[in-house]
Amino acid sequence: MTEIIKFLEPNAQIISRRPSIIAGLAEILPDDCLITDERELVPFETDAFIAYRRLPLAVVLPETTEQVAEVVKYCHENDVPIVPRGAGTSLAGGAIPQEDAIVIGLSKMNQILDVDLANRCAVVQAGVTNIAISQETDSEGFFYAPDPSSQLACTIGGNIGMNSGGAHCLKYGVTTNNLLGLKMVMFDGTVIDLGGKALDMPGYDLLGLLCGSEGQMGIITEATVKLLAKPEGAKPVLFGFDSPEDAGQCVKDVIGAGIIPVAIEYMDKPAIEICEAFANAGYPMDVEALLIVEVEGSEAEMDAMLAKIIDVAKKHNVKTIKESQSAFEAALIWKGRKSAFGATGRIADYMCMDGTVPLSQLAFVLEGTAKIIEKYGLRVANVFHAGDGNMHPLILFNMNDPEESIKAEQAGMDILRLCVDAGGCLTGEHGVGIEKRDLMTHQYTKEDLDQQMAVRAAFDPKWLFNPSKVFPLEVREDA
Amino acid sequence: MSEQELISPTSADELVDAVNSAIASGKAINVTGSGTKSAIGNNVDAHVQISTSKLSGVSEYIHSELVMTAKSGTPVSKVQKELAKNNQMLAFEPADYSKLLGTKGKQTIGGVFATNMSGSRRLSAGAARDALLGVKFVNGKGELIKSGGKVMKNVTGLDLVKLLAGSWGTLGIMSEVTFKVLPRPEVMKTILIKGLSDADASKAMALAMGQSTEVSSAAHLPETISSTFLDGAFKDQPVTALRLEGLKESVDDREKRLVKALSEYSDISVIETDQSALLWQEIADVKPFCGTDTIVWKVSVAPSLGHQLVAKLRHVTDVDAFYDWQGGLVWISLKSGHHASELRQAIKELGGGHATLIRGSDDARSDVDVFEPQTLPVAALSARIKAQIDPKNIFNPGRMSLNDDVMNKTAV
Numbered sequence: 023m024t025e026i027i028k029f030l031e032p033n034a035q036i037i038s039r040r041p042s043i044i045a046g047l048a049e050i051l052p053d054d055c056l057i058t059d060e061r062e063l064v065p066f067e068t069d070a071f072i073a074y075r076r077l078p079l080a081v082v083l084p085e086t087t088e089q090v091a092e093v094v095k096y097c098h099e100n101d102v103p104i105v106p107r108g109a110g111t112s113l114a115g116g117a118i119p120q121e122d123a124i125v126i127g128l129s130k131m132n133q134i135l136d137v138d139l140a141n142r143c144a145v146v147q148a149g150v151t152n153i154a155i156s157q158e159t160d161s162e163g164f165f166y167a168p169d170p171s172s173q174l175a176c177t178i179g180g181n182i183g184m185n186s187g188g189a190h191c192l193k194y195g196v197t198t199n200n201l202l203g204l205k206m207v208m209f210d211g212t213v214i215d216l217g218g219k220a221l222d223m224p225g226y227d228l229l230g231l232l233c234g235s236e237g238q239m240g241i242i243t244e245a246t247v248k249l250l251a252k253p254e255g256a257k258p259v260l261f262g263f264d265s266p267e268d269a270g271q272c273v274k275d276v277i278g279a280g281i282i283p284v285a286i287e288y289m290d291k292p293a294i295e296i297c298e299a300f301a302n303a304g305y306p307m308d309v310e311a312l313l314i315v316e317v318e319g320s321e322a323e324m325d326a327m328l329a330k331i332i333d334v335a336k337k338h339n340v341k342t343i344k345e346s347q348s349a350f351e352a353a354l355i356w357k358g359r360k361s362a363f364g365a366t367g368r369i370a371d372y373m374c375m376d377g378t379v380p381l382s383q384l385a386f387v388l389e390g391t392a393k394i395i396e397k398y399g400l401r402v403a404n405v406f407h408a409g410d411g412n413m414h415p416l417i418l419f420n421m422n423d424p425e426e427s428i429k430a431e432q433a434g435m436d437i438l439r440l441c442v443d444a445g446g447c448l449t450g451e452h453g454v455g456i457e458k459r460d461l462m463t464h465q466y467t468k469e470d471l472d473q474q475m476a477v478r479a480a481f482d483p484k485w486l487f488n489p490s491k492v493f494p495l496e497v498r499e500d501a
Numbered sequence: 502m503s504e505q506e507l508i509s510p511t512s513a514d515e516l517v518d519a520v521n522s523a524i525a526s527g528k529a530i531n532v533t534g535s536g537t538k539s540a541i542g543n544n545v546d547a548h549v550q551i552s553t554s555k556l557s558g559v560s561e562y563i564h565s566e567l568v569m570t571a572k573s574g575t576p577v578s579k580v581q582k583e584l585a586k587n588n589q590m591l592a593f594e595p596a597d598y599s600k601l602l603g604t605k606g607k608q609t610i611g612g613v614f615a616t617n618m619s620g621s622r623r624l625s626a627g628a629a630r631d632a633l634l635g636v637k638f639v640n641g642k643g644e645l646i647k648s649g650g651k652v653m654k655n656v657t658g659l660d661l662v663k664l665l666a667g668s669w670g671t672l673g674i675m676s677e678v679t680f681k682v683l684p685r686p687e688v689m690k691t692i693l694i695k696g697l698s699d700a701d702a703s704k705a706m707a708l709a710m711g712q713s714t715e716v717s718s719a720a721h722l723p724e725t726i727s728s729t730f731l732d733g734a735f736k737d738q739p740v741t742a743l744r745l746e747g748l749k750e751s752v753d754d755r756e757k758r759l760v761k762a763l764s765e766y767s768d769i770s771v772i773e774t775d776q777s778a779l780l781w782q783e784i785a786d787v788k789p790f791c792g793t794d795t796i797v798w799k800v801s802v803a804p805s806l807g808h809q810l811v812a813k814l815r816h817v818t819d820v821d822a823f824y825d826w827q828g829g830l831v832w833i834s835l836k837s838g839h840h841a842s843e844l845r846q847a848i849k850e851l852g853g854g855h856a857t858l859i860r861g862s863d864d865a866r867s868d869v870d871v872f873e874p875q876t877l878p879v880a881a882l883s884a885r886i887k888a889q890i891d892p893k894n895i896f897n898p899g900r901m902s903l904n905d906d907v908m909n910k911t912a913v
Contacts, residue, residue: 138803138805139707139711140704140707140804140805141707141803141804141805141829142710142711142804143803163711163713164711184656185656185660187654191654195627195631196654196656198631198660198663199627199631208878208882212878214876214878214879214882215876216879218803218852218853218854219802219803219804219852219853220801220802220803220829220853220854220855221623221624221628221801221804221826221829221830222617222628222667222801223855224801224855224857224872224873224875225872225873225875225879225880225883225901226664226667226668226672226883226886227617227630227663227664227666227667227668228664228879228882228883229663230630230660230662230663230664230666231659231660231661231663231664231886233660233663234656234659234660235659235660251710251711251712251713251714251715252713253713254713254758274565275565277565277566277567278564278565280588280589280684280685281684282683282684319713319715319751319754319755320754320755320758322750322751322754323748323750323751323754323755325750326748326750326751327748327751330748378652378653378654378655379652380563380566380568380651380652381565381566382563382565382566407654410652410653410654411652411653411654412652412653412654445650445651445652446650446652447650447652447655447657448657449655449656449657450652450654450655450656451654451656452656453656454656454657454658458657462657462658465650465657465658466647466658467647469644469645469646470646470647470648470658471658473640473644473646473648473661473890474648474658474659474661476889476890477659477661477664477886477889477890478659479889480882480885480886480888480889481882492658
């Protein structure tokens with residue numbers, strides 16, 4: 023498809039040194055940790071933002087922090103750009119490489135090093151999948167809270183890079199609220215440890231700064247994350263409405279009434295149809311908007327909270343209320359929601375937006391989104407985290423139609439501008455990557471971005487880490 | 502310390518002007534709110550003091566959004582009063598050490614975030630930094646910078662918000678803060694277990710926190726200090742306190758389940774909302790050490806190690822201590838000497854954490870690093886970050902480290 027977003031011009035001088043760079047890396051790494059064959063590089067050419075592809079110079083898959091440190095040191099000394107990669111599930115293009123860069127993939131560093139239940143934390147390598155931590159601690163009654171939809175595949179390192187969220191972060195917060203410590207390789211190969219098992223770290227909050235820094239400040243190789251005791255029970259309940267406005271008002275009033283369920287998810291009619299066809303979750307098909315509200319606790323607790331939510335919903339003309347009657351039904355309801363992106367992919371190519379808006383603007387932004395989509399003659403399915411205003415319009419299009427592809431990208435950008443103008447932001451949990459990079463000037467002034475880039479430079483003076491991402495190319499010159 | 506000229510800007514524009522004129526004349530700035538925490542941190546040698554105390558007022562508050570924006574000098578008491586009108590609160594419970602330090606004035610909301618000071622509920626609800634969603638601050642180039650925003654989920658660009666939180670005024674001066682608020686719990690109950698040693702209390706707290714009963718705070722008050730709470734109601738018995746909060750039906754249900762889970766402990770009782778609120782307020786005020794003149798350290802370690810640290814320190818000197826955050830926050834009072842190196846050595850041997858000198862004489866503060874010294878690469882990195890935000894080192898120079906010069910020399 024036609025590309026609107028530019029990468030940095032590949033540096034021919036670096037590409038011409040490819041044989042010597044590969045030889046240098048081969049000296050550091052075991053044979054099976056270095057990929058240079060073009061066919062074997064193909065799986066690394068993109069991530070979940072599949073519209074853009076670039077073959078990297080080489081891929082390294084180190085097995086230890088020491089190997090990562092040596093590779094980074096080598097790249098620093100030889101001016102080779104580095105693109106870090108977890109599982110490559112970024113929806114924003116955060117892990118897409120470029121021709122003059124090597125990829126450092128953390129997939130081989132997938133060990134859970136320590137589970138410490140007395141202190142409710144786990145120390146894991148960066149390549150451990152999000153779900154693996156909860157699986158490891160499930161039988162002991164604990165879990166790791168942030169739950170991005172891609173949690174079966176995505177890694178903790180990637181979650182930290184993007185400060186990932188998920189459906190349940192309305193109650194439990196996003197990655198940054200669940201991270202206690204990390205080990206990171208800095209630009210010159212120095213390894214630093216930040217935080218640990220204590221609740222907070224001394225000095226500047228570098229954990230907070232690094233979380234969500236999109237692989238631009240160093241390579242995170244280990245993390246200490248919080249574990250929480252699992253709730254006694256959990257129950258998703260479906261609330262169907264005849265209009266998006268009613269559903270939006272209901273969300274606002276539930277929160278306003280002092281009730282914070284563990285999750286409030288929103289689906290519009292197209293999304294309901296797509297997800298139901300895929301998961302047979304029992305979603306009502308005769309409504310225009312659906313809320314999945316999850317309550318937690320013992321039966322008595324869930325009943326008490328649910329009664330209050332139902333009271334609010336009734337004031338907003340709720341049409342159907344359906345409680346999951348078994349763990350199996352509950353799992354199906356979540357399967358439908360968490361498969362929304364994949365299920366959409368079965369019927370069309372799609373682009374997933376991630377703007378966040380104040381709750382009072384939800385209905386307005388939904389209406390504005392519909393107008394933008396109509397203007398470009400496209401289709402949209404809306405599925406998102408309503409409780410915290412994090413919207414995920416899925417713009418449907420045909421990638422093989424160049425004209426429609428451009429329209430889809432333009433519609434996406436218009437929607438994100440609308441989110442910012444409504445008092446929100448470009449991205450709530452997916453990150454900027456390349457996808458939203460050129461819109462950064464819509465949310466921030468030049469001084470704001472210069473300050474961010476100056477801080478970035480304290481970590482990466484040569485701009486070798488993930489260099490084409492986050493900051494618009496045209497604002498970089500005098501940074 | 503030299504005589505300081507005091508400037509109290511009344512708008513963000515005036516704040517920008519004040520910083521710019523200090524930059525132009527090469528004057529270091531002592532950054533303050535209302536000065537309630539001026540006794541914490543290393544001494545700052547500055548020529549001018551810029552106070553945010555006249556940047557006051559709630560700018561925006563829509564209670565159904567669970568978000569408030571306020572000017573940085575707004576008194577915390579004013580913020581809490583506004584929130585209370587809608588039955589909401591700052592979930593992290595801003596800590597106020599005025600009683601401990603004997604300082605006067607109303608602490609500001611900016612001061613709370615700039616020092617990242619959180620109370621007992623930090624254990625479950627996150628710290629001040631977790632609640633902070635957006636800031637506007639003036640950097641060392643005299644520019645007004647915005648970071649973050651007013652929505653609950655935001656990963657757009659670098660999170661300078663977190664960096665500003667807990668930077669003790671060394672990176673810039675905040676003019677405005679936007680933060681998350683939460684509904685106030687309908688009821689609060691505290692389960693009390695009496696008679697446990699520090700080590701047994703540590704196990705009991707870990708057991709409680711491992712239940713699906715959402716204990717929001719866990720503290721242990723050893724017998725040496727327990728009589729200072731609730732007018733002596735605990736009669737010199739050690740008390741382990743576990744707080745439950747939320748909707749009434751939910752709290753009642755969780756109380757039953759928690760008491761059952763703790764069945765191995767014989768002396769269990771429960772106090773209701775009013776008494777609970779008072780007890781946790783007194784813990785937040787560090788009541789056992791108020792009105793004395795001992796050296797007071799605040800130590801952060803892995804929760805299960807708090808009591809081990811105190812046991813180690815007892816080999817060296819006379820120690821009074823109590824525990825919050827399940828043992829992860831240890832309040833230590835020392836009658837003779839600061840024992841900084843022994844304390845920090847003990848923390849290191851236990852696997853890490855950090856100690857902050859909260860109360861000490863001027864002599865003590867000029868003798869020790871008030872904040873935990875960082876490893877060399879992290880100190881150098883922090884110095885580079887500071888230089889990228891405050892290139893002329895005009896904001897609170899030296900406040901966070903005695904060795905600013907050393908740090909600058911090691912910077913790349």
